[in-house]
Amino acid sequence: GQQLNQSPQSMFIQEGEDVSMNCTSSSIFNTWLWYKQDPGEGPVLLIALYKAGELTSNGRLTAQFGITRKDSFLNISASIPSDVGIYFCAAYAGGTSYGKLTFGQGTILTVHP
Amino acid sequence: SQTIHQWPATLVQPVGSPLSLECTVEGTSNPNLYWYRQAAGRGLQLLFYSVGIGQISSEVPQNLSASRPQDRQFILSSKKLLLSDSGFYLCAWNAGTGGYGYTFGSGTRLTVV
Numbered sequence: 001g002q003q004l005n006q007s008p009q010s011m012f013i014q015e016g017e018d019v020s021m022n023c024t025s026s027s028i029f030n031t032w033l034w035y036k037q038d039p040g041e042g043p044v045l046l047i048a049l050y051k052a053g054e055l056t057s058n059g060r061l062t063a064q065f066g067i068t069r070k071d072s073f074l075n076i077s078a079s080i081p082s083d084v085g086i087y088f089c090a091a092y093a094g095g096t097s098y099g100k101l102t103f104g105q106g107t108i109l110t111v112h113p
Numbered sequence: 114s115q116t117i118h119q120w121p122a123t124l125v126q127p128v129g130s131p132l133s134l135e136c137t138v139e140g141t142s143n144p145n146l147y148w149y150r151q152a153a154g155r156g157l158q159l160l161f162y163s164v165g166i167g168q169i170s171s172e173v174p175q176n177l178s179a180s181r182p183q184d185r186q187f188i189l190s191s192k193k194l195l196l197s198d199s200g201f202y203l204c205a206w207n208a209g210t211g212g213y214g215y216t217f218g219s220g221t222r223l224t225v226v
Contacts, residue, residue, distance in 0.1 A: 031214075033214045035214075040220070040222070041219055041220065042119075042203050042205075042217030042218050042219050042220050043157075043203075043215075043217050044217070045214045045215075045216070048213065048214055086155075088157065090214065090215075092214075098145060098162060098164050098170075098209075099145040099164075099207045099208075099209050100147070100159065100162060101214065101215060103156065103157045104156075105155060105156040106155055106156055106157075108155075
């Protein structure tokens with residue numbers, strides 16, 4: 001089946017550093033999304049990308065939909081302690097998938113003050 | 114605006130006891146509904162999804178079942194809990210195309226003892 005390979009699995013960084021994570025797949029997707037999950041909460045949508053090559057920003061976050069439609073990356077600039085959490089990539093193939101998303105395994109981000 | 118409610122927030126149940134987790138969505142009609150389980154703060158495993166009242170699709174064989182008795186109500190159940198059923202259970206909805214991603218509930222932390 002479809003799988004998303006998300007890396008890195010975890011990151012330990014100092015406050016103020018930039019962060020980069022990515023997701024790749026052997027399958028083509030129509031939509032890529034990035035979620036953040038705070039401890040003990042449900043994931044919250046950060047950025048949605050709908051077009052190959054699209055680059056979208058949301059504050060300190062920037063994400064891109066890969067030109068091949070098989071990958072996406074998320075960058076966080078000037079990290080702060082509240083960036084701590086698990087970041088998930090997700091992708092939607094369309095067609096008869098009943099709206100189901102495919103998720104990556106997550107990147108656990110730890111930010112040291 | 115649309116909201117999703119999930120309860121209870123935490124639950125400790127003995128092995129062999131029944132389970133009922135409830136999820137309701139407000140402010141929309143005919144949503145796609147999903148139940149996910151998350152173990153050890155990592156990946157999201159899709160358990161069940163529903164595209165309409167009474168329609169349930171199971172993604173993985175397990176000790177759990179789901180029902181959708183009303184358009185905006187999704188219930189996760191078990192007749193006899195196992196230790197391996199412990200985890201963080203998340204309900205989610207979307208409008209059907211998947212292109213706009215899911216909105217997740219706040220989750221239920223289930224511990225089977």
